[in-house]
Amino acid sequence: xxxxxxxxxxxxxxxxxxxxxxxxxxxxxxxxxxxxxxxxxxxxxxxxxxxxxxxxxxxxxxxxxxxxxxxxxxxxxxxxxxxxxxxxxxxxxxxxxxxxxxxxxxxxxxxxxxxxxxxxxxxxxxxxxxxxxxxxxxxxxxxxxxxxxxxxxxxxxxxxxxxxxxxxxxxxxxxxxxxxxxxxxxxxxxxxxxxxxxxxxxxxxxxxxxxxxxxxxxxxxxxxxxxxxxxxxxxxxxxxx
Numbered sequence: 001x002x003x004x005x006x007x008x009x010x011x012x013x014x015x016x017x018x019x020x021x022x023x024x025x026x027x028x029x030x031x032x033x034x035x036x037x038x039x040x041x042x043x044x045x046x047x048x049x050x051x052x053x054x055x056x057x058x059x060x061x062x063x064x065x066x067x068x069x070x071x072x073x074x075x076x077x078x079x080x081x082x083x084x085x086x087x088x089x090x091x092x093x094x095x096x097x098x099x100x101x102x103x104x105x106x107x108x109x110x111x112x113x114x115x116x117x118x119x120x121x122x123x124x125x126x127x128x129x130x131x132x133x134x135x136x137x138x139x140x141x142x143x144x145x146x147x148x149x150x151x152x153x154x155x156x157x158x159x160x161x162x163x164x165x166x167x168x169x170x171x172x173x174x175x176x177x178x179x180x181x182x183x184x185x186x187x188x189x190x191x192x193x194x195x196x197x198x199x200x201x202x203x204x205x206x207x208x209x210x211x212x213x214x215x216x217x218x219x220x221x222x223x224x225x226x227x228x229x230x231x232x233x234x235x236x237x238x239x240x241x
Contacts, residue, residue, distance in 0.1 A: 034187045040065065040204035042098065049183035050176030052118060054100065055126050059093035063233035064226055066095060069102040069188040069199040072113035073141055077198045078134040083219040085131070087226070090239035095226060099130065101184040102197050109141055109148060112172075114181050116152040119171040120160070128159040203229045 037043055042060055045053035068084065070077040088097050101118075103110035113133050120129035132155050133140075140151040149169065156168045171177065188194035192201060200207035200218075202225040212218035227237040 034183065034190050037187060037191070039067070039187055039191045040201070042096065043187075048179075050174075050179030052121070052176060052180040054098045055121065057088050057097040057099075057127060058091070058095050060096055062094055062096040063235060064091075064095045064229045065098060065203055066222065066226065067098045067100060067192075067201040069100050069184070069192065069194045069197060071102055071104045071107055071110045071197040072117065072130070072133050073107035073110040073137070074104065074197045075137070078137055079215055080198050080218060081131060081134050083215050084222075087219065087222060090223075091226060092240050094230060094235055094240075099127075100188060101181045102188045102194055102199070103181065103185065104197065109143070111181060112148055112152070113140065115172045115177050116156070118177040118180055119168050119174070120156055120163075122171050122174075123160060123163050123168065125156070125160045125163065129156065132159050202226055205229075 043054045045051040101114045103114055117129045207222055230237045
């Protein structure tokens with residue numbers, strides 16, 4: 001082996017060695033695994049979720065956190081939303097209610113609907129958009145392409161008459177929104193082991209949705225768990241006066 005060959009090999013090894021070190025450092029500084037996150041807590045925006053944090057209703061500092069993983073095309077999720085809204089009104093600032101995206105692959109428009117809600121969120125209309133998307137499911141679940149977009153634009157106009165429609169439509173395709181949806185889905189699947197929607201967790205404890213025969217049963221089950229957690233925290237239980 002001549003001197004030139006030895007030098008060339010050393011240069012190649014140095015280059016690859018440097019690449020390996022750089023990759024390792026980047027991985028340590030920018031963790032990409034959802035398992036690095038505490039799903040029982042409110043997750044702030046960062047690079048891994050498109051800089052879009054959890055959507056919260058109620059008191060972000062509350063000692064009781066209710067997390068819902070849902071699919072906007074899911075009929076069960078749509079049916080549950082009014083009762084979740086009632087719980088929010090009942091408990092006010094004693095509870096934080098979080099909504100995370102869990103679009104099921106068999107629902108062809110679930111991701112588009114999630115993107116529409118996240119886009120509305122850029123203009124501070126996230127919760128209004130979620131509720132109107134559920135309330136008008138029949139208008140968009142069978143649509144595709146530009147026709148589907150037109151429905152979401154129309155819904156956005158209804159809830160945000162002074163909103164920026166052009167921005168809303170453009171933001172639906174924002175890569176950060178896709179990252180957020182993927183992050184929520186991975187968090188639900190890999191950390192909380194979600195297998196169906198809607199899925200609810202109260203301070204990390206799973207609600208037995210399968211045992212609820214009606215929406216009232218489901219609401220009462222969540223309410224019982226909320227009261228149990230409030231009691232543990234030394235907070236007042238039950239609905240506010």
